[in-house]
Amino acid sequence: MGVDSSFEAFAQARLGQLLGFGYRLTGNREAAEDLVQEALARTAQRWRSVRRSDRPEVYVQTVMARLHIDRWRRDRREDLRAVLADVQGPETDREAVMDMRQALDQLAPRQRTVIILRYYLDWTEAQAAEAMGCSVGTVKSQTSDALHRLRRLLGDAEPQEGRR
């Protein structure tokens, strides 16, 4: 029994987007590929129901987010300098990107996931909560903790309105 051709067309069209999402989640090319492959395989198994949704890619992204939180390990670090050598733009921009990526690498998987969902995909707190299988309150606290950690790692001052 073959895999539905409409699934393959969907995967082909969204592969770049999903890989970019996976790379942001994991910070590692190889891990991103593993994550996308596993998520696509799981999506293919439920494709009959998934394809009926308006945005099947949201299902794949949700699977990826949960897989990343559940079992993806962050022990496969990349040499960021080699990765960023290809990045175009002024040196200061590259350094800023490198700083942010190194800071993201220090976050726990759940914190990193909530940051990517909220600030890359621009999902609402409710959407992120559904994807991560947790409450909106947990998303809020994870986001707050992640921003607090990033601020410390990047040497930023705490915001005036303050939080713990």
Place this chain on the structure above:
Amino acid sequence: MREDLENRLRDSLDGDAWQITPSRDLIAQASAQVRRTRRRRAGLGSVAAVAAALVAGVAIVKSTGPTPDAPTPNTSAPSPATNEGIVRPGDPVRVQGTEYAPSGRSHEL
């Protein structure tokens, strides 16, 4: 200040540095993974079907009893001289070369 960090996050996450090209055919490998899973499940389904048929067969035999043409089971008492065939509580039981002690533990002979 918080706005600034959030804006920097968005800028960093939107950068081209996150675009990667796959080193292998992920879609083909995902499809192959699905086919393997389906084959495995189909295999397990066959095993389950065979097991269910066996269980059903045993149930039918138990409910109907032996057929009239079947040989009559030997219900005669064991030989009192040797007591062969009698298993008393506490006796070890041998199955295919393995002796099962009354405690439930077993050891190879």
